[in-house]
Amino acid sequence: MSVATKVRRALAALGLLLGCGMAGAALPWAGEARAMLARAAEQGLDASDYRLDPTAADTDAALQAAVLRYLRHLHQGRVTPKDLGFRVVAEPLPEGEIAQRLSALADGAQLRALADELTPPLAQYRQLRQALARYRELAAGPAFAALPALGKAGKVQPGQAYEGSVALRERLVAFGDLPVDAAPASTLYDEALAAGVRRFQSRHGLDADGVIGRGTLVALNTTPTQRVRQIELAMERLRWLPHRSGRPFIAINIPMFRLWAWDAGAPESSPSVRMGVIVGRAVRTQTPVFAQEMTHLIFRPYWNVPRSILRNEVLPAAEADPLYLQRHDMELVAGQGDDAQPMQASPDNLAAARAGTLRIRQRPGSKNSLGLVKFIFPNDDNVYLHGTPAQQLFGRSRRDFSHGCVRVEDPPALASWLLRDQPDWTRERIEAAMAGGKTRQVNLSQPVPVILYYVTAAVTPDDALLHFADDLYGHDISLERALERAAARSTR
Numbered sequence: 001m002s003v004a005t006k007v008r009r010a011l012a013a014l015g016l017l018l019g020c021g022m023a024g025a026a027l028p029w030a031g032e033a034r035a036m037l038a039r040a041a042e043q044g045l046d047a048s049d050y051r052l053d054p055t056a057a058d059t060d061a062a063l064q065a066a067v068l069r070y071l072r073h074l075h076q077g078r079v080t081p082k083d084l085g086f087r088v089v090a091e092p093l094p095e096g097e098i099a100q101r102l103s104a105l106a107d108g109a110q111l112r113a114l115a116d117e118l119t120p121p122l123a124q125y126r127q128l129r130q131a132l133a134r135y136r137e138l139a140a141g142p143a144f145a146a147l148p149a150l151g152k153a154g155k156v157q158p159g160q161a162y163e164g165s166v167a168l169r170e171r172l173v174a175f176g177d178l179p180v181d182a183a184p185a186s187t188l189y190d191e192a193l194a195a196g197v198r199r200f201q202s203r204h205g206l207d208a209d210g211v212i213g214r215g216t217l218v219a220l221n222t223t224p225t226q227r228v229r230q231i232e233l234a235m236e237r238l239r240w241l242p243h244r245s246g247r248p249f250i251a252i253n254i255p256m257f258r259l260w261a262w263d264a265g266a267p268e269s270s271p272s273v274r275m276g277v278i279v280g281r282a283v284r285t286q287t288p289v290f291a292q293e294m295t296h297l298i299f300r301p302y303w304n305v306p307r308s309i310l311r312n313e314v315l316p317a318a319e320a321d322p323l324y325l326q327r328h329d330m331e332l333v334a335g336q337g338d339d340a341q342p343m344q345a346s347p348d349n350l351a352a353a354r355a356g357t358l359r360i361r362q363r364p365g366s367k368n369s370l371g372l373v374k375f376i377f378p379n380d381d382n383v384y385l386h387g388t389p390a391q392q393l394f395g396r397s398r399r400d401f402s403h404g405c406v407r408v409e410d411p412p413a414l415a416s417w418l419l420r421d422q423p424d425w426t427r428e429r430i431e432a433a434m435a436g437g438k439t440r441q442v443n444l445s446q447p448v449p450v451i452l453y454y455v456t457a458a459v460t461p462d463d464a465l466l467h468f469a470d471d472l473y474g475h476d477i478s479l480e481r482a483l484e485r486a487a488a489r490s491t492r
Helices: 003-017 030-038 059-076 095-104 108-118 123-140 165-175 191-203 214-221 224-238 307-320 347-355 391-395 411-418 427-435 475-490
Strands: 249-253 258-262 273-280 290-299 330-333 359-362 373-376 400-402 406-408 440-453 457-459 466-468
Touching: 030 059, 030 108, 059 095, 059 108, 095 108, 123 224, 123 457, 165 191, 191 214, 191 466, 224 457, 224 475, 258 411, 273 391, 273 411, 290 411, 290 427, 307 347, 307 359, 330 347, 373 411, 400 406, 411 427
Parallel strands: 249 440, 273 400
Antiparallel strands: 249 258, 258 273, 273 406, 290 373, 290 440, 330 359, 457 466
8 A cells, every 4th residue: 555545544544534525525624725836836846746536436536635745845845954964853743743733724714724733934045936936937938049169268257258258148147147137249358258157156156257167158058947847856955954943043054165054043034244265075085965063172182093094094194295284283192081191102113003993183272273263063974063174275266175074264253153152261361272272172061053055046145036956965965866756755
């Protein structure tokens, strides 16, 4: 027996129990229900998932089952995050309670109110729903022809002739990156057109230099239909996120390389802290997706070199160069505490480190890979936020350089925000703790929720514009396949 059949039978039994007359009497909200299911695409859902069986003996029960399935998908998503390796737990729909409420609805207005109640409360979700409608309109309009190739130079700079300038101008107007009254079209790639390209580039995770290179051309040639799907996938993931509870909150969007932090009760459009981040490498050391609570931070931390980095990077270098550890402020130690005593970097001790009986750590200071402060939210992946001595990397548009942890652009600003309710920890004291002295742990007065999430389409609080990012880790592809499998199961 299929899940859909079980749901229909359960709803039918519930209806009879409550005296709803589901077997014969028409539902007072049936018309609104059918219209709502037909408009499922407005929520980034697939209306075919809620198509009614025309041969069903009990059409009311079938309609209730379809509405319940729609409400479940709207509230918690169609895919279970953990099935994709994401350690976030979507708030489950209380199906028994919702089934009873459906049976008691008096009219279509009450059904609409119930659906609104179960829709993700994030402003981001509402903004993406608006963006989805706009891109669906673009997708339904005349198809965008691919812009011409870039020629031998492989790029077009402002002031140069480009045969695609007319089409480019029209496209940027359609995307909202140029005003509708933009200068008349010509074959010259002029400064006004370049300004629109720079705005487009900044929204698509590209270097906003106004130069049309390969990456910019690929983004410009991505069709509205492809963007529609990108937005739909982002909306699905937003259904998985924990609802804000009025507490301070930190969110990190991995493929957009951005961090935001909000005060308690602050609107989504007004984060108190915003900065760039560096995340795990796409090929080998991806930053995981999960939610946890930050409990403390550590000034001037030691870096205990993880086993994988030890085996693959540090030990080969130290075995080849006797001064490698010294130059990188690293040392061999026994034991796990910060007070462990350094040992000579002899071949025997290096062999012991390879065998796992000794470890290598990096001393606090300017060379430390963690920077001068790390931010801890205990988790099974041993992932945390930290600074970095390689500040120049924040000038890159693509920033997947870490071994899985998240490097933050402005550690003093984040530390100041986290310790804002602890008056002894002024900005000056924080900077002093980072600049010198001993390693020190500072516990937060209240744990702060942290969510590392992954969406490649978002209206960011930085500029209130719709941004797209590359599918850095291939998670969009995985979600697409999971949705296809879920749709196939629902039709059985």
